[in-house]
Amino acid sequence: MFFKQRRLFFGAIVLEASAPLHVESDISLRAPSYLLESWQSVQIAPAWLVARSVIPRAIPVHSDESDYFKLYLINPNDFPIRIDYSAHPNGRGTAMIAARAIEVITLPATFACPEGCGGIERPTGSGDSVELMSDFPYLAASVSHSMQLPPLVHVALPER
Numbered sequence: 001m002f003f004k005q006r007r008l009f010f011g012a013i014v015l016e017a018s019a020p021l022h023v024e025s026d027i028s029l030r031a032p033s034y035l036l037e038s039w040q041s042v043q044i045a046p047a048w049l050v051a052r053s054v055i056p057r058a059i060p061v062h063s064d065e066s067d068y069f070k071l072y073l074i075n076p077n078d079f080p081i082r083i084d085y086s087a088h089p090n091g092r093g094t095a096m097i098a099a100r101a102i103e104v105i106t107l108p109a110t111f112a113c114p115e116g117c118g119g120i121e122r123p124t125g126s127g128d129s130v131e132l133m134s135d136f137p138y139l140a141a142s143v144s145h146s147m148q149l150p151p152l153v154h155v156a157l158p159e160r
Contacts, residue, residue: 045155048076048137052159057127057152058142059087060109067109067146071095071130074102074139081136087112087128097138109146132156 060067075081075097086092091111097103112128132140140156 045139045141049132049134049139049156049158050137051133051135053132053140053156054159055130055132055140055142055154055156058130058144058154059107059112059128060144060146060152067144069107069109069111069142069144071105071107072102072141072143073097073105073132075100075136076138077136079136081134081138083132083134083138083140085130085132085140087130089113091130109144127152131159 055071058071059069071085073083073095077099079099081097083095083097084093085095090113091107093105093107093111095103095105127144130142132138142154144152144154
């Protein structure tokens with residue numbers, strides 16, 4: 001994001017307005033392992049989530065010990081909330097998010113299978129989903145970091 005011709009780096013941005021806003025969804029990402037910037041379109045969350053949601057392809061296919069992903073958890077409430085997150089088959093975690101705050105959690109690409117997934121082969125570019133649950137409104141997104149691919153942003157969607 002640019003402000004007064006200076007580049008600003010944010011983990012997540014929450015905009016509140018009393019009138020409709022137009023938000024462009026193209027972002028630029030640069031990882032230390034890539035010489036060029038990666039441009040991609042990102043889905044903009046239109047409303048706060050309540051109950052279950054899923055971030056599709058949040059976890060990069062584990063191919064290097066340095067692969068990881070970050071969960072961005074946003075609490076718009078005036079009180080702290082708990083968000084449980086999981087990935088099939090064995091990844092589980094809980095985060096307490098302070099009132100009106102953003103929490104960033106860095107997890108290894110092995111989060112879903114800390115002991116290994118039994119040698120399942122998957123094509124490069126695939127990824128595992130993360131499921132989230134909270135009793136109060138929230139937003140969530142992930143950014144995956146892999147030696148195989150540029151960083152990818154995924155937004156949580158209501159579970160159907």
